[in-house]
Amino acid sequence: MSATRADVCAVANADLFLTDGEILVSPMGTMPMIGARLARLTTAPDILLSDGEAFLLAETPPLGGTSPIEGWIPYRMVFDVVAAGTRHVIMGANQIDRFGNQNISCFGPHDKPTRQMFGVRGGPGNTVNHRTSYWVPKHSSRVFVETVDMVSGVGYDRAVGSAGTFHDLHRVVTNLAVLDFGGPKRTMRLVSVHPGVEVDEVVANTGFPLDISDVAVTRLPTEEELRLLDVLDPRGFRGKEVPS
Ligand code: F8G
Numbered sequence: 001m002s003a004t005r006a007d008v009c010a011v012a013n014a015d016l017f018l019t020d021g022e023i024l025v026s027p028m029g030t031m032p033m034i035g036a037r038l039a040r041l042t043t044a045p046d047i048l049l050s051d052g053e054a055f056l057l058a059e060t061p062p063l064g065g066t067s068p069i070e071g072w073i074p075y076r077m078v079f080d081v082v083a084a085g086t087r088h089v090i091m092g093a094n095q096i097d098r099f100g101n102q103n104i105s106c107f108g109p110h111d112k113p114t115r116q117m118f119g120v121r122g123g124p125g126n127t128v129n130h131r132t133s134y135w136v137p138k139h140s141s142r143v144f145v146e147t148v149d150m151v152s153g154v155g156y157d158r159a160v161g162s163a164g165t166f167h168d169l170h171r172v173v174t175n176l177a178v179l180d181f182g183g184p185k186r187t188m189r190l191v192s193v194h195p196g197v198e199v200d201e202v203v204a205n206t207g208f209p210l211d212i213s214d215v216a217v218t219r220l221p222t223e224e225e226l227r228l229l230d231v232l233d234p235r236g237f238r239g240k241e242v243p244s
Contacts, residue, residue, distance in 0.1 A: 006238040008194045011221045012173045014039035022046040023086045032090035032135045085130040095148040098187040098208045100169040102153030123152030131168040139174035141207035156186035175242045183211030192216040
């Protein structure tokens with residue numbers, strides 16, 4: 001079977017959890033959820049997955065499927081897990097800058113936003129308490145901006161002093177590439193481009209300079225991963241989010 005771009009993105013999301021071990025993961029969105037479930041069936045079998053409501057899953061069902069329950073984690077308990085730091089969340093980003101400051105809150109001037117989004121939600125608490133990664137389905141300079149309009153998730157330039165103790169922005173996965181914050185002064189660095197993507201395409205779609213000193217190619221899924229992706233996502237939602 002040959003891999004689509006969506007398959008590569010799902011595996012890149014799965015690889016976010018490689019070193020996590022037995023912690024709760026909170027994949028926000030379709031592709032991160034597919035990646036987390038693939039990881040649990042392959043490279044990260046110890047990660048804990050919830051149903052996104054209040055139950056920990058004993059097994060790893062396909063999207064929309066059910067699983068025996070392993071535990072109960074009501075909304076209020078999520079905050080205990082956030083504070084304990086035993087969690088890795090994959091959030092989205094309407095905007096993200098070179099230091100990883102994320103905006104899912106609003107656009108335009110604070111006193112009169114041109115567009116209201118979700119508000120800061122769990123952005124601040126997540127990013128100052130535990131590992132946080134981002135999934136961006138449409139890599140563009142409208143998302144990768146010089147300066148965000150509002151800080152929801154905290155970036156490396158702001159996470160200083162005690163706010164930096166547990167701050168850990170791990171990776172940004174997009175439909176074009178995998179990035180981290182290994183550039184100068186913890187700025188964003190291009191780690192790998194997906195097969196078929198040129199470095200220039202990523203640079204042209206990023207609104208700030210990227211560290212492109214050492215760029216690899218994102219790995220392809222194995223045959224077993226391709227098989228599991230069709231089991232986990234039988235209706236091909238990944239291909240709707242990232243069309244080939
Ligand atoms: C723009 C721009 C721009 C977009 N400039 N305009 C316009 C100007 C665009 C569109 C419109 C929409 C722990 C925890 C929590 C909890 C816990 C605690 C979290 C309790 C749960 C509840 C809580 C955070 C989880 C996410 C966000 C997931 C996504 C979305 C998206 C895109 C945000 C990326 N630059 N850009 N516009 N939440 N969502 O023209 O106008 O704006 O634009 O962890 O909550 O409180 O804490 O959303 O946006 O991670 O990822 O996908 O709607 O698709 O359509 O691009 O065109 O429609 O007119 P979207 P988009 P128009 S954790």
